[in-house]
Amino acid sequence: MxxxxxxxxxxxxxxxxxxxxxxxxxxxxxxxxxxxxxxxxxxxxxxxxxxxxxxxxxxxxxxxxxxxxxxxxxxxxxxxxxxxxxxxxxxxxxxxxxxxxxxxxxxxxxxxxxxxxxxxxxxxxxxxxxxxxxxxxxxxxxxxxxxxxxxxxxxxxxxxxxxxxxxxxxxxxxxxxxxxxxxxxxxxxxxxxxxxxxGGRKPEDGRIDWQQSAQQIYNLHRAVAPPYPGAWTVLNGRTFIIGKARLAKETMPHLLPGLAVVDNRIFGVGGDGRAIQISTLLSDGKTVTPAELQQLL
The missing domain is CATH 3.40.50.170 (Formyl transferase, N-terminal domain)
Structure with missing residues (x-):
């Protein structure tokens, strides 16, 4: 054959x-x-x-x-x-x-x-x-x-x-x-x-809508996590990409949707008050520490 x-x-x-x-x-x-x-x-x-x-x-x-x-x-x-x-x-x-x-x-x-x-x-x-x-x-x-x-x-x-x-x-x-x-x-x-x-997906499709639920945001991260281009957001003119994350057990209804630093840990808060805990956050190819992000926030 x-x-x-x-x-x-x-x-x-x-x-x-x-x-x-x-x-x-x-x-x-x-x-x-x-x-x-x-x-x-x-x-x-x-x-x-x-x-x-x-x-x-x-x-x-x-x-x-x-x-x-x-x-x-x-x-x-x-x-x-x-x-x-x-x-x-x-x-x-x-x-x-x-x-x-x-x-x-x-x-x-x-x-x-x-x-x-x-x-x-x-x-x-x-x-x-x-x-x-x-x-x-x-x-x-x-x-x-x-x-x-x-x-x-x-x-x-x-x-x-x-x-x-x-x-x-x-x-x-x-x-x-x-x-x-x-x-x-x-x-x-x-x-x-x-x-x-x-259809196909482009890197720009990885932009995070923080009004979505934490589960939806987490699914986006999982779908485009490295080696794919990654889920990303812009803060004060800088682009941040989520490298590694997981769903957080804590709920954070007191925080606005978006990136946050709590107890020296980085979170992404969804529109439902739940969050993902981000263990690796990247900007310009370098890892961003909680302290660095806190200064920007």
């Missing part, structure tokens, strides 16, 4: 290794060049290809005629997409007679679209997972082949959950591949009426 694989990030690395372990002939890998403006905290698909002697390319445009011809020349039975950042055009999907399949970081049909792990944490979900599904022109809309659930614990950050989802993706693909290789591909309905769709 020959495959062309579009892959990036940790999920791309682990799922590519699963294909190789299952004996799939990976004829070509399509990946991305790392963006120098982005914090690269994840593994490299290109490095795996170099290690394994797999041909790989990094085209800028997945809709180019050149890419179409390169995939066609590889004669894939299957096409896979593992955290590749572009939608694949229908004419490329049609080049694989056994089908084209994507690994998505949620339990479809919930959280279709971009950065599903971050959105799930932001919304306070207690469970997410990985779904292998058929690719269509519409994003994350094809039939479900297999999926694996993972828990989201109350204090998990998106980075921690992403680690679980990466393992779930590996398990999902490992279980599904024998039947796929044999030409017996299970397809379950992906009922979009039961799901949701979300």
């Amino acid at each position: 020959r495959a062309v694989v579009f892959a990036y990030h940790n999920v791309g690395v682990r799922c590519l290794r699963v294909l190789l372990a299952r004996g799939v002939d990976v004829a070509l890998v399509v990946t991305h060049q790392d963006n120098p403006a982005e914090t690269i905290w994840f593994e490299s698909v290109a490095s795996v290809c170099e290690e394994q002697g797999i041909p790989y390319i990094t085209p800028d445009d997945p809709k180019s005629e050149e890419l179409l011809h390169q995939v066609q020349a590889a004669r894939p039975d299957l096409i896979f997409s593992f955290y590749y950042r572009h939608m694949l055009p229908v004419n490329v999907l049609g080049l694989a007679p056994q089908g084209a399949f994507n690994m998505h970081g949620s339990l479809l049909p919930k959280y279709r679209g971009r950065v599903p792990v971050n959105w799930a944490v932001l919304h306070g979900e207690t469970e997410t997972g990985a779904t292998l599904h058929e690719m269509l022109a519409k994003p994350d809309a094809g039939a479900i082949v297999a999926q694996t659930a993972v828990p989201i614990l109350p204090d998990d950050t998106a980075h921690e959950v992403f680690g679980k989802v990466t393992v779930a993706a590996e398990q999902t693909l490992w279980r599904a591949l024998p039947e796929m290789i044999a030409g017996r591909i299970s397809r379950q309905e992906n009922d979009l009426r039961q799901g949701s769709y979300f």
Whole structure:
């Protein structure tokens, strides 16, 4: 069984290794060049290809005629997409007679679209997972082949959950591949009426609204905590980013919403009078002490 694989990030690395372990002939890998403006905290698909002697390319445009011809020349039975950042055009999907399949970081049909792990944490979900599904022109809309659930614990950050989802993706693909290789591909309905769709997120989406409840603020922190850009606020013209925090047991209805220092500890007070205790607060890349923040307040 020959495959062309579009892959990036940790999920791309682990799922590519699963294909190789299952004996799939990976004829070509399509990946991305790392963006120098982005914090690269994840593994490299290109490095795996170099290690394994797999041909790989990094085209800028997945809709180019050149890419179409390169995939066609590889004669894939299957096409896979593992955290590749572009939608694949229908004419490329049609080049694989056994089908084209994507690994998505949620339990479809919930959280279709971009950065599903971050959105799930932001919304306070207690469970997410990985779904292998058929690719269509519409994003994350094809039939479900297999999926694996993972828990989201109350204090998990998106980075921690992403680690679980990466393992779930590996398990999902490992279980599904024998039947796929044999030409017996299970397809379950992906009922979009039961799901949701979300777009991408930008660093500015991490700005804290202190009128929200402490739980909502904490969920935002967890969803965008480092290595993501972080939840942030502006005080006296300076930007502060929450590095580490947890929900505080104390209630602080006597304090106004926003940053506060109490008993030499930094808190972020929500509009409901509850608070998060901030153990690491950053400004200009440096840790801010309670004393320094108190002076600003």
